[in-house]
Amino acid sequence: MKARSAIAALGALAIMTASSIGARADEFITVLTGGTSGVYYPMGVAIAKIYGEKIAGARPTVQATKASVENLNLLQQGKGEVAFTLGDSLAAGWTGDQEAGFKAKLDKLRGMTAIYSNYIQVVASHDSGIKTLADLKGKRLSVGAPKSGTELNARAILAAAGLTYADLGKVEYLSFAESVELMKNRQLDATLQSAGLGVASIRDLATSVDITVVEIPKAVVEKAGAPFVASDIPAGTYGKQDKAVPTAAVVNYLVTRSDLSDDLVYQMTKSIYENLGELQAAHAAAKAIRIENAKVGMPVPMHPGAAKYLAEHGVK
Secondary structure, three states: OHHHHHHHHHHHHHHHHHHHHHHHHOEEEEEEOOOOOOOHHHHHHHHHHHHHHHOOOEEEEEEOOOOHHHHHHHHHOOOOOEEEEEHHHHHHHHHOOHHHOOOOOOOOEEEEEEEEEEEEEEEEEHHHOOOOHHHHEOOEEEOOOOOOHHHHHHHHHHHHOOOOHHHEOEEEOOOHHHHHHHHHOOOOOEEEEEEOOOOHHHHHHHHHOOEEEEOOOHHHHHHHOOOOEEEEEOOOOOOOOOOOEEEEEEEEEEEEEOOOOHHHHHHHHHHHHOOHHHHHHHOHHHHHOOHHHOOOOOOOOEOHHHHHHHHHOOOO
16 A cells, blocks of 8 residues: 555655646747737747747747837736837836836846847828928828837937927828828828838838938937937838938837846747848848847846856857
């Protein structure tokens, strides 16, 4: 009887051990992205696919969101494992900037890597007559979802150009796709979209409506200050855009939570850099991702798992 009891006990222990191993093997990874017509979403889908294939036991999912500000708040609440964000939103979340949409300092945020830059793209219908930022006075402009990363960018750029929302004829707080639909229907004069070059929403718009890509002069960018830098939207990025257009750019980041294991974040970071081709196939903006730039301008502490992988590749 004693022998049978001992065997039974060992069997129960084996089952418990197997259960605990199985539980540890399931790594739920929610990738927080943005609207489905932006760049974050298709790139997030590609990242989730990579994680599912390359990280043992990973169970990735992709969540469409209102982007940066919502992503960071969800991450702080433990409702995601990796998030896309604009650099200015990330800095605001780390300091707990209430005007930017953060009720308190988001102290669980940790950096994984810089990825590509968002370009502040102000696009007007040709019929609106808008050719400069000053021409936006009295016009109908969509500035992105309320307190999204795009909307925070809109406030900063308009302020640097000497404009406020009160100067506009009407302000719409809409997603990229919704903005485009209103412009197609002549219910909106212009849209400001903070996104990677060649964003699907503006490409779609340019196939239906004659557009003007509005210049953001270098002087305005300099007045807006960090994290904005002067850049260009290259000629041919959108249909009938025959010359480069000066604009502002701001770096995007992938961030995670402080309570994730070093090994998991190491694997998440490694999987991205060892499968850049898949990200580039998902969206051309990924061609700008460079490991040597991974820590450039990062406004929050790096996660030790990400820092370890980067250090192994010469990024200290």
